[in-house]
Amino acid sequence: MGLGDIAPGLIVRHTNRRLGKLDPCEACERLISGRISFSEFVDQVGEEYKELLDFMMDNDLHPGRPEEVLFCIDCHAGLYDRTLLRSQLEYLYSHGRRESIG
Structure with missing residues (x-):
């Protein structure tokens, strides 16, 4: 994949940075x-x-758009997956922003 093949808005999955250990x-x-x-x-x-x-x-x-993620979960995930994904999203935000989502 060349530089010209990168789509705008593509989420970066891998980098070479060394961050050190962060708390959760x-x-x-x-x-x-x-x-x-x-x-x-x-x-x-x-x-x-x-x-x-x-x-x-x-x-x-x-992940910075929880309402969009939640909408997509509700529209595209099966019942079991929906429950698991919603709980993981809630847990992510309980650690990251101290606010509850939908």
């Missing part, structure tokens, strides 16, 4: 604000948000 709240806040990539976030907190991150990547969603 800081990692969540950085993901929500777009300051770290999904792969950097997983490096920091582990796999506990795997399904949510996969869903957001598959649907080209940004």
